[in-house]
Amino acid sequence: MIWEVFRQEEPGDSHEHVGNVHAPDREMATLFARIQHARRMQTNSLWVTPRDEIGEVTAEEAAFGGRTDKSYRWAMTYNDIDASFAEEVADSESKQREAARKRREALREEETDA
């Protein structure tokens, strides 16, 4: 049976997928996960879950955010407004800008592939 492994680095972080292990039951899965994924890496907690329990949808089946022009829902669109007056607004904007950039890159790659 395949178990997917999620590692949390520091307390308070999100658990992130790091790989999977072969194991006959949950207990063995946690043991193998410890050995394979937490031996050298800084780890606060590990999750294991049977692969079959994970639902997946991929970019091939679904149009994830960013295909139609939804610029109205991005902070950067309102560029006559200066976000720097409040740290949290500026922070949100820079994260949104980064997300939009990645999205554009992915779309461009898709186009050149096609």
Place this chain on the structure above:
Amino acid sequence: MDLETVMERAGPREFGPGDDLPEKYRKAATRMIQFHANSEVMGGYLDKTFTRKAPSLDRKLANTAKVQDEIGHAQLLYRAAETLGVKTRAEMLDELATGDGKFLNCFHYPVDSWYEAPMIDFFVDGGAMRRQATLKSTSWTPYAHAMDKVCFEEGFHVKHGESILRELMNGSKATQERMQETFDVWWPRILQFFGPTNDESVHDDFAQAVGLKTATNDELRTSFLNMYIPKAEKYGLEIPEYPRLYERDDGTMAVREDDLDWEEFWTISRNEYEGSKEQIGSRRRRQDAVEWVRESLETWESSAGPTPQTAD
């Protein structure tokens, strides 16, 4: 874990569903997150009125996107509250419908003009975002994680709100005057958003001691005023003379309590204001209208295939 240990360990993202926490902590955290989640729902419902009022297609689109965000924030927060094991999401949503669920004062005032959009979208969201940024380091980890996503999205709300204010204040003389009148009405409510001065706040001390809250209402009010008054003035709004604001010896900003209508505030906090009933009622009717959706989901879930039912 006993309370003493909780207070000793209290810090950013210190506790999670894996910890055995005292009931007092779990109840306080539930109260706080449920209030927050309810406010997202009620803020979203209030905001949707603006979609019809919005003067252009762009504004309408942005507004629906914002409403969608707010309802999404509510979903995240009900999940974060549910992980405390005190109440289920269904219970919290029911409490909101029966009038037992509490939410932010500003969302108890029904809106009916586009001029009110920047009051909610710029000032109230701006104030809320100040608070939410500090909650990224709350001690209940699922709450902090919800704040990461909420704060990511909120920048758009605040900037869009400011953009509406700017547009209106660049309008005709009559438009500017209407904007000022609306601001005069909303300004005291916005000041009350941060609650009465610290010493009167009932739940604050405990919430701070266990790291649920990381900033006091005083600190939040002060930073909000320092940031948002210059913005209002930049666009030509005049800050009303009353309620009077003053600086305390320690540099924090305060409002002359007597200048604010606390009776109205406390009526609102009991959900007994006329607007409270209107807002709670209209949301309840909409919730009832889609009862069949929830029912069919539940029927489907209980008849669903081989996977055992694991709600949590």
